[in-house]
Amino acid sequence: MTDRVSFWEWIGFRSVGGIAEAGWGRTLVVAVVSFIYFLPVLFIIFTAIKPQGLALSVPPTLSPTSFFGLIPDQFVFTPTLDNFASVFSRVMTAGGQPESTGFDRFFFNSIVIASASVLLALVIGTLAAYGFSRYPLKGNDTYLFVILTTRMLPAIVVIIPVILMFRAVGLSGSYLGIIMLYAAFNLAFTVWMMKSFFDELSTDVEDAARIDGSSEIKVFFKICLPQVVAGLAATFVFGLILTWNEFLFALLLTGPDTRTVPVAMNQAVSSGGRGTDWTLLAAIETLFLVPVFLATFFLQDHLLRGVTFGTVRK
Amino acid sequence: MGQSEKSALRLTNVSKSYGRVRALENLSFRVAEGRFFVLFGPSSVGKTTTLRTIAGLIAPERGHVEIFGKDWTHEPIAGRGVSMVFQSFALYPHLTVYDNLAYPLIEEKRPREEIDRRVKETATMLRLDTKINRKPNTLSGGEQQRVALGRSLIRRPRILLLDEPLTNLDAKLRHDMRAELKRLHRQFGLTIVYATPDELEALSMGEEIAVMRDGGVVQIGTPDELFEAPCDLYVASKIGSPHMNMIKGKLATDNAALESAIGPLPFVKKLQAAEAGEAAVVGIRPSDVRFAGKGEQGLKANIAMLEPLGDVTIVSVETGGETLRMVLPESAASGLQPGQQAAVILDPSKFYIFRASSGRTMA
Numbered sequence: 001m002t003d004r005v006s007f008w009e010w011i012g013f014r015s016v017g018g019i020a021e022a023g024w025g026r027t028l029v030v031a032v033v034s035f036i037y038f039l040p041v042l043f044i045i046f047t048a049i050k051p052q053g054l055a056l057s058v059p060p061t062l063s064p065t066s067f068f069g070l071i072p073d074q075f076v077f078t079p080t081l082d083n084f085a086s087v088f089s090r091v092m093t094a095g096g097q098p099e100s101t102g103f104d105r106f107f108f109n110s111i112v113i114a115s116a117s118v119l120l121a122l123v124i125g126t127l128a129a130y131g132f133s134r135y136p137l138k139g140n141d142t143y144l145f146v147i148l149t150t151r152m153l154p155a156i157v158v159i160i161p162v163i164l165m166f167r168a169v170g171l172s173g174s175y176l177g178i179i180m181l182y183a184a185f186n187l188a189f190t191v192w193m194m195k196s197f198f199d200e201l202s203t204d205v206e207d208a209a210r211i212d213g214s215s216e217i218k219v220f221f222k223i224c225l226p227q228v229v230a231g232l233a234a235t236f237v238f239g240l241i242l243t244w245n246e247f248l249f250a251l252l253l254t255g256p257d258t259r260t261v262p263v264a265m266n267q268a269v270s271s272g273g274r275g276t277d278w279t280l281l282a283a284i285e286t287l288f289l290v291p292v293f294l295a296t297f298f299l300q301d302h303l304l305r306g307v308t309f310g311t312v313r314k
Numbered sequence: 315m316g317q318s319e320k321s322a323l324r325l326t327n328v329s330k331s332y333g334r335v336r337a338l339e340n341l342s343f344r345v346a347e348g349r350f351f352v353l354f355g356p357s358s359v360g361k362t363t364t365l366r367t368i369a370g371l372i373a374p375e376r377g378h379v380e381i382f383g384k385d386w387t388h389e390p391i392a393g394r395g396v397s398m399v400f401q402s403f404a405l406y407p408h409l410t411v412y413d414n415l416a417y418p419l420i421e422e423k424r425p426r427e428e429i430d431r432r433v434k435e436t437a438t439m440l441r442l443d444t445k446i447n448r449k450p451n452t453l454s455g456g457e458q459q460r461v462a463l464g465r466s467l468i469r470r471p472r473i474l475l476l477d478e479p480l481t482n483l484d485a486k487l488r489h490d491m492r493a494e495l496k497r498l499h500r501q502f503g504l505t506i507v508y509a510t511p512d513e514l515e516a517l518s519m520g521e522e523i524a525v526m527r528d529g530g531v532v533q534i535g536t537p538d539e540l541f542e543a544p545c546d547l548y549v550a551s552k553i554g555s556p557h558m559n560m561i562k563g564k565l566a567t568d569n570a571a572l573e574s575a576i577g578p579l580p581f582v583k584k585l586q587a588a589e590a591g592e593a594a595v596v597g598i599r600p601s602d603v604r605f606a607g608k609g610e611q612g613l614k615a616n617i618a619m620l621e622p623l624g625d626v627t628i629v630s631v632e633t634g635g636e637t638l639r640m641v642l643p644e645s646a647a648s649g650l651q652p653g654q655q656a657a658v659i660l661d662p663s664k665f666y667i668f669r670a671s672s673g674r675t676m677a
Contacts (some may be wrong), residue, residue, distance in 0.1 A: 204404035213421035
């Protein structure tokens with residue numbers, strides 16, 4: 001068994017050496033289906049680098065390159081990065097100077113709010129999950145079920161009482177308010193996910209650590225937690241994606257300073273009465289994809305790795 | 315084994331239940347220092363619960379656990395000087411072999427140099443020195459087993475608990491590990507409590523064996539004592555392979571024979587303290603059943619099945635509705651065919667006689 005890892009694998013790309021197992025035919029089918037799924041994303045990315053006027057042109061332009069003559073010239077456009085520049089700064093009024101759009105702030109808000117709330121939920125949820133898994137209460141499953149009911153209501157149902165409560169305590173429009181709300185919503189999911197990971201662990205391993213002299217705190221931090229890293233990564237990524245894309249709560253509970261990208265995107269597109277600027281929208285969306293894409297990409301190893309490491313023979 | 319030997323471990327009337335299930339019921343035994351002590355019994359008789367109680371992972375509801383004279387019943391795990399090898403090995407999956415071995419010493423806050431030295435010593439002793447940077451899941455079953463052993467030995471425990479450590483290994487490895495465990499026992503003079511459902515392991519390794527049933531000890535003795543003088547039907551049926559033949563019947567009026575389906579089985583001498591007509595069971599080991607020689611009067615029997623095991627053959631014969639097993643040398647069994655008629659002799663001097671109602675030995 002060699003532990004040598006190529007540079008590409010080391011930065012996160014997965015090995016492509018496994019084609020022989022499934023054969024080219026099946027690989028091709030999966031490649032085609034994957035491409036179909038990826039097509040909308042690709043279209044948005046291409047739109048983001050189109051010159052502004054070409055977004056709605058008929059016939060549509062399809063590609064920034066002809067792929068060595070594969071695509072006829074009338075479908076090829078000249079790529080530009082102008083749209084990305086105008087995400088952050090552009091002329092807002094006719095004849096005026098370019099002004100800042102505030103999107104640097106909105107991206108910062110999205111990153112801070114999403115990661116803080118997901119991490120907060122992860123810390124509290126993991127501890128709770130360990131408790132539910134290792135120290136079951138009388139009627140354990142009932143409590144777990146109750147926790148999950150918070151996710152059964154659509155956001156639109158709970159939003160009005162939440163708005164009223166946030167107004168009353170002055171949390172409306174603050175970072176703290178929206179982070180706490182997202183954390184609370186992620187908590188149910190985190191507890192369930194992490195409990196299932198803890199349930200998978202062999203309690204013999206923990207008992208071995210107790211006999212080896214570990215306190216309960218050490219059993220948790222030195223023995224249990226390292227075994228569920230894959231679970232932490234998976235829960236983090238799923239929570240991040242949910243929170244990152246959340247619109248309704250953000251629309252109603254963030255203020256001008258704490259606005260997140262989905263809300264700002266909506267306002268950027270619908271303001272001005274000049275119709276929708278599709279290339280600008282595509283540029284925002286492309287940038288919006290990047291952080292979640294990176295997080296998922298770098299954690300994919302953990303997402304794909306099995307939970308049980310095969311040391312315990314069952 | 316006189317009482318003068320120092321006790322390493324003494325359990326007194328230990329009881330423990332899980333909900334309505336009684337796991338241990340008035341369990342008592344003592345283990346002398348340096349002894350290889352085996353807890354023997356089928357699964358779910360409480361062997362694991364006993365070991366976990368000794369380790370301190372389980373607090374008993376009643377009774378006392380004394381380790382080297384001190385009552386540890388309600389004391390924490392740390393400080394007992396007891397280590398344990400689990401049936402599942404329970405290695406730390408996220409740590410390398412080195413870190414698995416070092417873990418107990420790190421928890422004892424030993425200096426780094428000492429940890430390093432002792433880990434390397436232990437790894438060498440258990441032939442793990444080339445695997446030291448591997449994770450447990452890349453090791454073979456035997457290697458994982460040795461890591462688990464090493465992790466238990468590295469602290470130099472006063473008592474080593476082994477919970478069916480060989481159950482998860484293949485047959486060849488099991489044989490090697492039995493020898494290895496005996497060697498380690500001699501080398502370190504360790505007190506070992508070893509739980510197993512395997513008769514061969516119990517008899518080949520145990521200096522003293524406690525036969526367990528329903529959360530309690532039925533009989534404690536050396537392998538010879540258990541084989542020669544089982545205290546009841548249960549022990550008699552568990553010790554000895556192939557298992558003892560059991561013939562049910564009633565005592566004859568003079569208490570000197572068993573009236574059974576295969577005919578009267580006269581005893582060597584009259585039973586004391588028995589009632590005529592009482593239901594009883596006669597046990598006889600397969601090695602004490604033989605074919606009748608020329609001119610001898612034996613029980614008429616049919617050969618039902620032959621199981622050649624290499625140097626010996628187990629022959630099952632049917633007589634009077636009972637099936638008796640006998641062990642013959644391979645040479646004596648050659649030429650036998652199922653369905654053949656034969657006459658067999660049961661040696662009355664080798665009879666074990668049990669009271670049917672209680673299962674206790676009568677003679």
